[in-house]
Amino acid sequence: MENSFFNSVGKAGIGSRLRMLQEKITDDAANIYRMFGIDMQPKWFPVFYTLSQGNFTITEIAQHIGHSHPSVSKIVSEMVKKGLVTEGKDANDGRRNVLSLSGKGKQVNEKLQYQLVDVKNAVESILDNTRHNLWEAIGEWEFMLEQKSLLKRVQDEKKLRESRDVTIVPFEEQYSKAFRELNVEWISTYFKMEEKDYQSLDHPQEYILNKGGEILIALYKGEPVGVCALLKMDDPEYDYELAKMAVSPKAHGKGIGWLLGKAIAERAKARGGNTLYLESNTMLKQAISLYQKLGFKKVVGRFTPYERCNIQMELQLNN
Template identity: 30%
Template sequence: MYLASLGKLALGSRLKALSDHFYGAADEVYQTLGATIESRWLPVLRYLWDVGPSSVTEVADAIGQTHSAVSQLTDKLVHAGMVRRQRDPADGRRTVLVLTEKAHASLAELGPIWCAVRRGVTFSLEEHAAQLLDAIEACERALQERPVVQAILAEHAAIEASPVEVVPYAPELREHFHRLNAQWLERYFRIEEIDGVVMSDPERYILQPGGAIFFARLGEDIIGTCALLQESPGVFELTKMGVDETFRGLGAGKRLLDACIAEFHRREGHTLFLESNSVLRPALRMYEKAGFVLQPSIRPGSHYERADVYMVYQDR
């Protein structure tokens, strides 16, 4: 499932899809069994049935929905003959929602259906039903204590205030070299044999022959990597450039590219080239801006099946 691959970024979308699934299932059950309510009516109707006449604000607070959403739903319930608005006998300035006789009669017939719903959900989800309810309750408590909007904005401010650092290779970062490159290779292409060899032992295949590896770090997170591979004396390949998709837009790719070019100059190289693919258009634009020039054909003897772009750096 695609949304699952997005993790926390798609949390709201996944919960909505799950909610829509349960709403749809309940409506199908109600229609099949001849019930005269809709699943989305249940929170308001059940609250009024349990508590009695209440204002829109009271209902909204109790069921965790906005005043506007409950007001709009109330309009539908009034139109369906399930709810009416009336003045509060104890306070004529206040309007409360009251169940109609039709609503009372409809809800009174739902006992066997609600029992079947509880049992059916338990059967379908097994132990996950109780786990889900516990998790929802825990999330509700956490969101009350630590509102998510403020938390996200605070994290964004921290990210904006934290510069992306470029650091050299260290043995403890080896796993990130593989992770970051595997991410983009598996998304757009596949991990070819030469990729697997280099990614599994970068010290042997990049560092020992005279190359360099750099990482982009944001706080405690390693968010990108790039390598400078020495093919022969003075000839270097810019390779294995990867930035974590969840951290793009922070300039990590350019910082890494600049670091590799600077290292190329420091080592007094005379040729710097790269091989890429035409589908990676944002990366190609970045390379062009940095001084890489597109060549008319692919590089002779290219190691990569995916390579249909060959670019050579021209110092400006």
């Protein structure tokens, strides 16, 4: 029945399958300890084994076995109550509390040596009779999850899937309301609307499109949820400016900002632009991170008409 379920749900059930495997092994481990006459819980093993190698502080044990300090502290308290561990001052540094196996703990450790040999041989017997080496696979999974957690990988997949329902389209009059409302919502959340904002948002045709700029709209399943403008600049250093980017809060996490930014950069390049400029504020950490991923770099010494601007960035389009 279990195999039927996991064959049906597939790899999405990995957490449940690993938990069931862990429960089977943990139950067996508890019975193995009893078989060897050892009064110890399986979860204590990493701490106990570490202390069998010498005296350590809770912090040192936590770092060594990769557990949290509170987790190790709780296990140590349980082992102290069982009389397996004692706590004392470091002979070389009286400020440090060190842990060591008690006399009872050392006796348990002697019994444990026979158990470790038999468990090791039993595990190797299983590995010898399986096509895939679980021990090596666990090491590979640990390495991969250190590089990027499962949570982050699922977030990336979710963003990729949802981004397939996003379409970037050129501005039309029907999107005037969305262009204004999304920007007003975004600006008002963090700052205050300024005169330059009202000019371009109330009259996009006059202040953006007629001056050689563009506006792009991001549609999610047909609904306008993101906007961004490309402004033509009258400047010897910069050709175009990325401005008025806003994404509805309900559409966050779908990669819409990235898609809009890439599309605006492509439009600027297609128009013969060499550099793309933008202004922002460092309190907008996610926005700054997005710009950096798009390839923007910080520049200084530029005049800005906006009070809220404290960082300026540029993107070389022909790199």
